[in-house]
Amino acid sequence: MTREASILNAATRVFAAAGYHAARMAAIAREAGVADGTVYLYFRGKRELFVALFQRGFAEFLAGLDEALASSTPPLDALCAYHLRYLGARYDLAVITQVEMRHSDPELREDIGRIVRPYFDRIEAAIAAMPHDADIKVARRMVFGTLDEQVTAWVRSGGAFDLASLAPEVSRLLRRALGGND
Amino acid sequence: MTREASILNAATRVFAAAGYHAARMAAIAREAGVADGTVYLYFRGKRELFVALFQRGFAEFLAGLDEALASSTPPLDALCAYHLRYLGARYDLAVITQVEMRHSDPELREDIGRIVRPYFDRIEAAIAAMPHDADIKVARRMVFGTLDEQVTAWVRSGGAFDLASLAPEVSRLLRRALGGND
Amino acid sequence: MTREASILNAATRVFAAAGYHAARMAAIAREAGVADGTVYLYFRGKRELFVALFQRGFAEFLAGLDEALASSTPPLDALCAYHLRYLGARYDLAVITQVEMRHSDPELREDIGRIVRPYFDRIEAAIAAMPHDADIKVARRMVFGTLDEQVTAWVRSGGAFDLASLAPEVSRLLRRALGGND
Amino acid sequence: MTREASILNAATRVFAAAGYHAARMAAIAREAGVADGTVYLYFRGKRELFVALFQRGFAEFLAGLDEALASSTPPLDALCAYHLRYLGARYDLAVITQVEMRHSDPELREDIGRIVRPYFDRIEAAIAAMPHDADIKVARRMVFGTLDEQVTAWVRSGGAFDLASLAPEVSRLLRRALGGND
C-alpha cells in the first residue's frame, strides 16, 4: 500500500470515529504510521485530505454504480441494491457520508455537494427510465432520502443489522411510489 | 421576552448562520444583549445550549404536530403537510435541523437522537393507522427520509422555493408507496 | 501599573533579549505575569505588540526631543545630546531600535519607517536652523548615521561605556562637518 | 561555476529578496538547481550558509578596498568612494548588509561582527593617516555610520538614485568633520 493510500485509510478511520472537527491531524498521521509533516506532502491540509477522501470514495462508488446499472436489472432496483450493499460493506465510509455530507462549514459543504451531484443525476436518470407519473425532483429526493435514511439508521444502530438485505423492500416501495408498477 | 428566551433566540440565529462549531458563545451573548458570563447562568455550556434549543424547537414542533394529527385529515397526509409547512416557515430552524442533526460529535448526536425519537413514533403511528403492507421500519425511514430530503434541498437552495407546496405530491407518493391506496 | 503597561514592559525585555523572531509570546505573557491569551486582549498579535511598543517608545522619545529643542542650546547639539542620553538610559529600547529598525519583514519595516520619519524631519530642521553648506539629505543621513552607530557600538559592547558622554564630541564633529562653524 | 558558487549566488538572491528568516532553504536549493540535501554537503546549515555568504562578500569587498587604498587618493576619500561604489553596484548584497547586519539572533550577530571588524580597522587607519583632532572611535563610527546610512536610504528607496555619486559630498563632509582640512 502506498503512503498516500495508508494516509487515506487512516483518515477514513479517524474521521469516522471522531468526526471532522474532532479529528486530529496528528492522530491521522500516527494511525497511518507516518510523521505529522508527511501528511502534508500528500495533501495540502485537513480540509483537502477530507475532500480527497470523500472524492475518491465517491468516484469508486459511482464507477461501481455504473457497472451495476449496466446489468439487466431495472435501473432503480439496481441502484437501491447497490447503494445499500456498497455502504453496508463500508461502515466507516457510511459514517462519514451520513455525518459529514451536511456539514456546517459552507465551503466544505459546497465541495461535498459538487462531488455528490453526479449521483443525483444517476438517480434522476433511473427514475426517468421507468414508467412513472411523479414530479422528478420530489421523486429524486424521495429515492435518495429513503436510501440515505436507511443508512443513517444502520449507522445509528452501530451497524447492528444487515443493510443490504433491506434492498428488496426499499425498491419495492419506491417502485410503487413512483407509479411504475404496470 | 425573558433573558433565557432571548438567549435561545440569539443562539438559533447564530447557530443557523455559522453552524455549531463556528458559532461563538460570545457572538450569541452579544446577539442576545447579555454579557458572556450570563449565558452560563442559564445554560451549562455550548453543547447544553444547543441541545436545549433543539429540544424546545422540537417540543413545539411535536405539540403542533399532535394538533394537526387530531384533525380529520388522514394522519400521514397531515404529518407531511405539517412537516413541510412548519420548517418551511422557519428557515433558521430548518438549517439547524438539516445541518446539525447528524452531528459529528457522538455525544451531541446521541442527545439529538433522543429528542427526535418521539417524532419517529408519531410517523410509525401514522403509518400503522392506514392500510399498508410495508415493513414498518423501512417505511418510517422512507417517510422521514423523503420529507427530510425535501427540506435539505430547500435549505441547499437557500430557501428559493415554497417548501409547503410540495406536500400534496410528497404525500401522494408516500401513500402509494405504502400500499394504502385502496 | 496597568496590565497593558506590564505587557509592554515585558515585551520590551523579551524582544530585546531574544530578537523579534525568537521572542515567544508565551515568554512575554509569563514575564508580564498574565496568561497567554491575555496579551491578545490588549494587542492583536505579535506584530502589533511590537509595533505598539516601538510606537510608544518613539512617541515619548519625540515628545522629550521637542522639549529639549525648545531650550536655548543650538538645535543640533540639543538633538545629539538628547539622542544619546535618552537611549543611553534605556538599554532594552536601544537594543530593539538598533536590531529591529532594519527588519527583514517588509511590512514591519514599513511600519517602523513610518514611525521614525518624524525624527528625520526634526533632524533636517535642526540642520536647516544652522549655517551650513551641505546637501540636506546627505547631511541628515550623516547626523542620524553617526548617532545611530554610536548607539550600535554601545549596544554591541553590552552597554559597557557611558553613551551620553559621547555627545560633546559627536556634536562638535557634526557641527564642523556641516560647515556651520563660522 | 562550481556547485558551491551557485549555491552562494542563489542564497544571495533569496536572502536579499526574503530576508534571513523568511528565506527557505528549499528555495535556495531550487534557485541553485540542486536538491535540498545537496546544500548541506557544502554548508552545515542555514546560519553557516548565511555567514559564509557574508564572509565571502566581505572578503571581496576588503580585497578591493585595499587595492583602492593603494592608489594615490587620500585614504578616507578612497574609502568613501569605494564603499558607495561597491554596494551601489550590488543591490542584493547591499540589502543583505543593511537588513541583516544588525540581526536579532545574538550568535549570528556576533559572527557578523567578527567579519566586519577588519573593515573598522581600515577605517580607523584611514582616519589615522590624515591630520585630525577627533576621538578615533567616535570618528570611526561617524564614518561608518554616515556611509552605512547613505546605503540604507538607497536601499529603502529601492535603489532609486545613484549611490556612488554621493561620494564627493560624503567625503567632503567627513574630511571637514575630522578637522583634516589643512
Place this chain on the structure above:
DNA sequence: AATGAATGAGCGTTCATTCAT
C-alpha cells in the same frame, strides 16, 4: 443575578535537517 476580564489548554501547519538509496 449579571458582568466581562482573564484564563490556558489545544492544534494545524511549517520547514530546517536527515538519511536511505
Place this chain on the structure above:
DNA sequence: TATGAATGAACGCTCATTCAT
C-alpha cells in the same frame, strides 16, 4: 556526491469557560 522523501519539534493564536466584583 547527489537526491528528495520523510521527519517532528516548535508556536502563534482562539475561544469556551470561570470567577472576582
